[in-house]
Structures are given as structure tokens and as C-alpha cells.
Ligand SMILES: Cc1cc2nc3c(=O)[nH]c(=O)nc-3n(C[C@H](O)[C@H](O)[C@H](O)COP(=O)(O)OP(=O)(O)OC[C@H]3O[C@@H](n4cnc5c(N)ncnc54)[C@H](O)[C@@H]3O)c2cc1C
């Protein structure tokens with residue numbers, strides 16, 4: 001388990017060992033994760049994969065930010081382009 | 084049909100929380116081949132969530148700390164295959180258990196003689212205008228973040244809802260150096276002396292709660308009882324919460340974070356039904372909070388109870404009795420007392436009072452008004468509410484809207500209220516959305532012939 | 538009470554066919570009771586893809602019926618009855634191999650002969666027209682004038698527009714006959730025997746038990762998948778993508794086979810929600826389960842045509858059971874020598890397309906008007922029906 005960095009919407013975010021994408025983004029003060037395809041806002045909520053409202057696109061795949069460990073060099077983006 | 088590389092085991096335990104770990108340990112002790120799978124990167128579940136950096140967890144009451152020692156040590160010494168970052172997708176119509184292996188990016192299958200489902204609980208969150216905003220989490224979600232990172236959110240935090248969990252969260256935040264601005268509680272526990280006296284028979288619960296309250300009192304955190312948070316609004320960087328107090332007076336509090344919690348319910352959404360093995364279908368048993376949400380002490384005992392039921396079914400013979408069921412019953416009484424103690428007296432969160440534009444189903448972006456409009460039709464069935472209204476059809480599969488949809492439907496009286504929430508949420512795989520790339524990366528079955536489609 | 542007694546009808550089954558029959562009968566002055574075992578659209582109509590399409594039909598009676606079916610959707614959309622529920626969009630039939638291209642060309646010719654506008658795309662024009670198409674696809678035939686409708690929405694709208702009262706949880710147990718077995722006297726339900734002037738049997742799979750159609754009607758299960766929303770990708774696919782692979786196989790919907798072999802006919806349908814619906818299987822069984830091999834096969838086939846789907850998630854899988862007939866053609870007409878009984882069932886995978894049409898045909902028969910299409914191929918009399926009365 002290592003620390004590292006990924007990009008969120010082009011911005012570099014550091015994470016600590018073992019941290020999830022959600023935790024690293026929260027640590028960087030990012031809580032608004034954009035919108036999903038239905039136009040609903042995305043954000044960290046339940047922390048256990050149940051609510052499906054923390055979705056991000058990580059290296060091309062849609063995943064729950066709260067369940068997915070951050071990976072060094074990963075490219076993370078909002079599902080739909082941010083306004 | 085031939086299926087290449089069918090992976091087999093005796094018992095598959097789904098969910099690596101207290102109940103799942105206890106069941107796995109008990110089963111393995113009899114020589115049964117057990118696999119345990121867990122969606123997150125580490126075992127532990129709701130109560131024993133381990134810090135992300137591998138450091139030991141801190142801050143649990145003594146009885147629960149001992150529980151973790153017991154379960155994690157036994158598991159480490161037992162011959163149990165542990166699969167983390169495996170999301171259980173369900174059991175297909177051919178009896179095959181399916182997982183998404185998130186690390187490998189594939190779907191895995193297991194053919195098991197028995198499956199113990201121990202996927203825990205989810206929190207109940209009553210919808211309120213603004214509950215869908217960024218900065219609003221569940222109380223449990225805030226705990227998860229704190230347990231994993233060891234950090235508290237910075238800025239002003241407000242906790243609102245019902246029950247003992249908001250107080251526990253408030254005490255943790257206080258201990259880590261950022262006490263919340265207030266805890267809003269819809270019940271009025273100090274005016275229920277009967278229930279409070281009953282809890283004397285459950286000293287671990289009583290002493291834990293008193294410890295939390297003492298910490299809050301020392302830090303000067305207000306515990307506003309018989310009050311309800313009825314709306315949230317974002318203005319600039321600040322979330323404004325509307326609080327209705329005992330006398331019906333309304334105030335607003337501006338904060339950075341809001342943690343909501345209106346109770347706990349079984350995470351039984353979409354799960355395959357419990358029952359004996361039939362044809363290719365395995366024996367299916369539920370354990371812990373996903374059978375009955377009674378807390379960590381009960382979950383350990385219930386995991387054992389489930390294991391004994393499985394052992395008896397696989398090996399023949401009577402179900403072993405070791406007091407597990409009695410312990411579960413004791414916790415059931417304790418939880419009933421807690422429910423009575425915290426019974427809401429401020430009913431401002433009753434879904435009947437909600438404004439039409441309140442988001443009810445976040446996944447499908449459906450409002451309370453959408454449901455009310457639908458309920459204008461006489462005699463609507465649960466299936467029509469689901470199909471025509473799309474409630475329970477979204478990615479969370481009703482985990483956060485089904486209870487409220489049922490409550491509003493019941494209040495409208497025009498529709499036939501589903502007796503069972505399953506009529507709304509259904510029971511089919513995938514229980515969780517699953518990557519199409521992962522599914523396609525799994526071994527493809529032999530090709531059949533093509534045929535026209537409609 | 539008026540001097541001229543209003544005629545009454547009982548319709549059995551609140552799927553799309555029963556809902557449409559009720560609507561058209563109510564419109565022409567019948568008082569209609571719609572009896573349903575469970576709830577509207579709880580059978581195949583609520584678990585179907587919604588292609589309103591001529592593209593996949595083989596020339597002959599079914600192609601002619603589909604043309605009339607699509608035209609009726611347009612008409613009802615224009616009139617406002619189905620306003621907003623019919624999405625016009627082409628079908629994009631695609632070929633991956635030389636052999637497929639050849640049969641697809643032939644099929645396009647047949648469609649053109651039937652008066653359908655078709656357009657052939659290859660090379661750069663194909664990629665420009667369908668940007669998400671896989672490099673392996675050689676050719677596409679765009680079939681114009683088609684559309685999509687969601688079964689349960691149509692059912693809901695027709696019931697509402699007809700002002701028809703649905704009686705939910707009201708199973709019909711059997712027909713009670715009169716006049717020496719030449720007419721239906723009533724239908725036997727838990728509320729007793731209910732009477733009407735005419736009876737419409739549109740009970741899908743449930744029709745067999747009421748009419749003794751068990752050798753004739755058979756279940757044909759179809760598994761379907763729904764993805765995440767992907768608005769941009771969804772909009773880039775302007776029609777329903779259909780593999781023409783089935784044209785190469787000898788099997789047709791009409792093959793009277795009892796094999797349990799599973800067949801696949803791949804369709805990728807961009808839904809208005811921004812999701813994709815991917816279908817489907819044809820299996821000679823009646824359960825509603827989903828199994829991994831079928832789901833995987835559908836997804837692998839879909840990815841072969843449209844690789845960008847790999848970035849999405851499967852959010853739901855379900856299965857519906859179509860009611861098929863032994864010869865692949867539906868039953869529409871008077872049945873079993875019963876003068877006041879009209880049967881309309883056995884539409885297999887075409888009931889969403891043909892349902893409204895079937896409803897209007899029922900009304901035409903009931904009022905003594907000339908049916909708008911030739912019903913001879915669909916005459917239930919072609920099978921010897923064994924009545925389950927007594
Ligand atoms: C927010 C919250 C706070 C609580 N606080 C307390 C407290 O202070 N004191 C107390 O006694 N009790 C508390 N409880 C209750 C206590 O945590 C539980 O009763 C106990 O931990 C239940 O154990 P379990 O094994 O049944 O469930 P869990 O511990 O929740 O374990 C279920 C496991 O299944 C996994 N899982 C879920 N779905 C899938 C899937 N599809 N695929 C793979 N894995 C999956 C989850 O990640 C989880 O690890 C709390 C519960 C919650 C939700």
C-alpha cells in the first residue's frame with residue numbers, strides 16, 4: 001500500500017496509503033462530484049456502496065468512489081461534463 | 084450446458100462483517116471448505132471497519148474490541164479463502180453465485196452447496212428537501228470516512244435524525260477534535276424513564292450511551308430533543324438547515340456538513356430468498372443485520388447460529404445449540420427498549436408533510452410530487468408504481484427510496500400497499516450495477532444459433 | 538336507462554392487446570370490463586423491448602401486419618392518444634461478414650418491395666452515420682419509418698384514454714357456455730359468473746387454459762438487459778441497432794420446433810432515458826430467471842457491434858415470457874365455434890408492434906365492420922381447438 005497521486009478533472013490530488021477515491025477527494029475539499037446521466041448531483045453519502053450517488057469514472061470505468069482505492073496515476077473524471 | 088472451469092466450495096459467506104466472519108470461523112472449524120467475500124478492501128464491516136493505512140482501529144467499547152480480536156485472530160488461523168473487493172451480484176437462475184472482482188476487472192462464479200448472506204444493514208434516511216446535496220452524508224457514511232482515514236471533516240458539522248447512532252457519531256467527532264454544532268433528535272429519550280430503566284438490564288448499552296452523553300455535555304454540544312431537521316438549502320459555501328423544535332418554532336443553522344440518520348434496516352434489497360437447496364440452487368441462509376438489524380453483539384451470535392444451521396443441513400444431524408439464539412433474543416429485547424426510548428415525538432419528518440418538489444428517488448430524479456400524481460389513479464398495484472413511476476428502478480435499487488415510497492403510498496390509500504417491500508424492489512441479479520467490461524471478460528459460454536428478434 | 542341498450546364486452550387480460558381492444562371497443566360505444574389476474578402489463582407487455590418495427594419481419598402476412606401496426610402507432614400519436622409515447626426512429630440492421638452482407642442486401646430488397654424506405658451505408662458513410670459502430674461491421678441497412686414504444690406505458694395510456702375500469706386481481710377460471718355450446722354465456726371468476734354480449738380473450742399465456750390451446754400456444758422466454766445512462770453515446774445512436782445474423786440461420790419464428798436450444802437475436806436499443814436496452818434470447822421455457830451464460834453472450838455480442846458499451850454498467854437484467862404459436866403467426870379471430878368470442882393472442886415477440894392493431898381488428902370484428910387487413914392467415918380455425926368447458 002502506497003501513497004500517490006491521481007487526477008480529478010485534470011486537477012492533481014494526493015492520497016494516503018489505502019485511501020479510497022472518495023476519502024482523497026474529501027481530503028482535498030472536493031465534495032461535489034458532478035452529475036450523473038439523469039442530471040442528478042453526485043456526492044459521497046453512505047460510504048458502503050449502497051446509495052450509488054458517489055459514482056465517478058476511474059480509468060474509463062464507472063465505480064463507487066467510496067469503495068475504490070485510489071491508484072497512483074489514475075485518471076478520475078465526473079460521469080457527465082461539469083457545468 | 085457445459086461451463087468451463089466451474090469453481091466450487093462448500094459454503095460461501097457473503098459479507099465480511101461481524102456476522103459473516105463469525106459464520107465463516109464456525110464453519111471452517113468443522114473442516115468445511117469456506118470462502119468469504121467482501122466488497123471493500125478489508126474485512127470488518129460496519130462496526131469493525133479498519134483504517135485504510137493498516138493501523139489498528141481505535142475507540143471501540145471494550146466488548147466490541149474483544150469481539151474484533153476474537154474474530155480476526157480466529158479467521159487468521161483458519162483455512163478460509165478471503166476475497167476482498169468482491170461485489171456479490173447474486174445467484175443466477177442456474178444456482179451459480181456471481182461476484183464482480185473489482186481488482187481483476189472480471190466476474191467470478193462460485194458453485195457452493197450453501198450460501199450465508201451477511202450483507203449487513205443500510206441506514207434509513209427520511210427524504211427532506213435538500214437531502215440530495217453535496218455535503219450531506221449519512222451518519223454512518225461520515226463514520227466510515229472517519230474510521231478509514233482517522234480524520235474528521237473540517238468545518239461545522241450538524242447531526243440530525245433519530246436514535247443512538249447520532250450521539251455516538253457526535254462523541255467520536257468530539258473526541259477527534261471537531262465537536263458538532265448540535266445533535267438534532269426527533270425522539271425525547273429523557274422523558275421515557277420506563278425504557279431507560281429497562282436498559283439497566285443491558286449494562287454495556289447503557290454505559291456506552293452515558294459515556295457518549297457525558298462527552299457531549301463536557302464539550303457543550305447541544306442535544307436538541309423532540310426536534311427535527313426538515314429542510315436543507317445551499318447558499319454559497321454554506322448549507323442551511325431548517326430545524327423545527329418541540330414547540331413548532333423554526334430556526335436555521337448554517338454549517339459545512341450535515342450527517343443524517345433516521346434508523347437502520349436490513350440490507351435485504353434484491354437478495355435471493357432464504358431456503359433449502361433445490362436442484363442447482365444452493366441452501367441460502369441469512370445472518371446478522373441483513374436478517375434482523377440488532378447490532379454487533381447479536382450479529383456475532385447470529386453468524387454462529389447460521390453456521391450451525393448450515394452444518395446441520397450439509398452434514399445431517401441436529402442443529403447445535405450453544406446459546407447463540409438466546410443471545411440474539413437478548414439483543415432483540417435491548418433493541419426494542421432502545422426503539423421505545425427514542426420513539427420520535429416530533430413528526431415533522433413524516434413523508435406526508437413533504438413538499439411536492441422534494442427528491443424521493445435520487446437515482447431516477449423522481450420527486451414526491453411524481454409519486455403523488457401517480458397515486459391519483461385508483462387501485463394502483465406495486466408493480467405499476469415501479470414500472471410507471473420508476474421508483475425502485477434506479478441504480479441503488481430502492482435502498483434509499485423504497486421505505487418512503489411505501490409510506491407515502493400507504494398514506495394515499497388509493498393504491499394497494501405492497502405487503503412486502505420486495506414487490507417494489509424485486510429480487511434479481513445483479514444486486515449491484517456491474518461493469519459490462521467485467522462481465523464480458525469472463526469466460527464466454529458456447530455459442531448457440533442466432534435468431535430474429537422483435 | 539337509454540332506449541337503445543348499450544352493448545357490453547368483457548375483455549380478459551390487461552396486456553397491450555387487451556388494453557387496446559378495450560380502448561377501441563369503449564370508443565365505439567361498448568361498455569367494457571377489463572379483467573386481469575394480476576395488474577395491467579404484468580405479463581409480457583411489461584417485460585418486453587418495444588420495437589415497433591417492420592425491419593425484422595420476413596415478407597408475407599407478418600410484414601403486412603407490421604406495416605399496418607406501425608401506421609396505426611403514427612395515427613394514434615397524431616390523434617393524441619399516444620402522444621409522447623411513440624418515438625420514431627429507424628432500425629439499423631448491420632452485417633459483420635460477407636455472407637451476412639449478402640443476405641442483408643436481399644432482405645433490404647424485400648423491404649423495399651413492400652414499400653419500406655431503406656438506405657444502405659458502407660465505409661466512411663457508415664462510420665459517419667453511426668459513429669459508435671465497431672470497425673468489424675461492414676454494412677448497415679437503415680430501415681426508415683419505424684419507432685419504439687414502451688409496453689407498460691402504452692397499456693396505461695390506452696386504459697386511461699378509453700376510460701376503462703380495470704378489475705385487478707380478478708382471474709378468469711373458465712368460460713361458461715350457452716346455446717348448446719355455440720356461445721359464451723359468461724366468464725367464471727371469484728366474484729361469480731360475469732356476463733356480457735361479447736367476450737375478448739387476450740390473456741396471453743393464460744389463454745391456453747381457457748381455450749384448450751396448450752398444443753398451440755407455447756412459452757418463449759426472452760432475457761433483456763438495461764445499462765447505465767450515457768446521454769452522449771445514447772444520442773449518437775439514432776436508431777435501434779440490430780444484428781442481421783439471424784437471417785443466415787434456417788430457424789424462423791415459425792419453425793415448429795420443440796428444441797430447448799437457445800437462440801439469440803441481438804438488438805441494442807437506445808432508450809429515451811439515456812440508457813440502452815440490450816436483448817434478447819428466445820428460449821422454449823416459461824421461467825423469468827436470468828443466467829450468466831445468456832447475459833454474457835448478449836453483452837459480448839453487443840460489444841462486438843458497439844465497443845463503447847464496455848464503459849457502462851449493467852444495472853438490470855430481466856426476462857419476459859412471450860406467447861408463441863406453433864406456426865409463428867398470431868391468433869386473431871372468432872374461435873372454437875363460439876359466435877361471441879374473439880381471440881387475440883400468440884403475438885410472440887411482436888405484440889408491442891401489433892397490439893394496438895389487434896385491438897382495432899377486434900373492434901372491427903365485434904361491430905361487423907370489414908377488418909382493415911386480411912385476417913385469413915391468423916384465423917384461429919387453422920388449429921383444432923379443444924374447448925375446456927363442461
Ligand atoms: C452506521 C452504523 C453504525 C452502527 N453503530 C453501532 C454501534 O455503535 N454499536 C453497535 O453495537 N452496533 C452498531 N451498528 C450495528 C452494527 O454495526 C451491526 O449490527 C453489525 O456490525 C452487523 O454485522 P453484520 O455482519 O451483520 O453486518 P456488517 O458488519 O455491515 O457486514 C456486512 C458486510 O457485507 C459487505 N457487503 C454488502 N453488500 C455486499 C455485496 N453486494 N458484495 C460483497 N460484500 C457486500 C459489506 O461491505 C460489509 O462488510 C451500527 C450500524 C451502522 C450501519
Ligand code: FES
Pocket residue numbers: 043044045046047048049050051052053054064065066067224
Ligand atoms: S457513498 Fe453511497 S455508494 Fe458510495
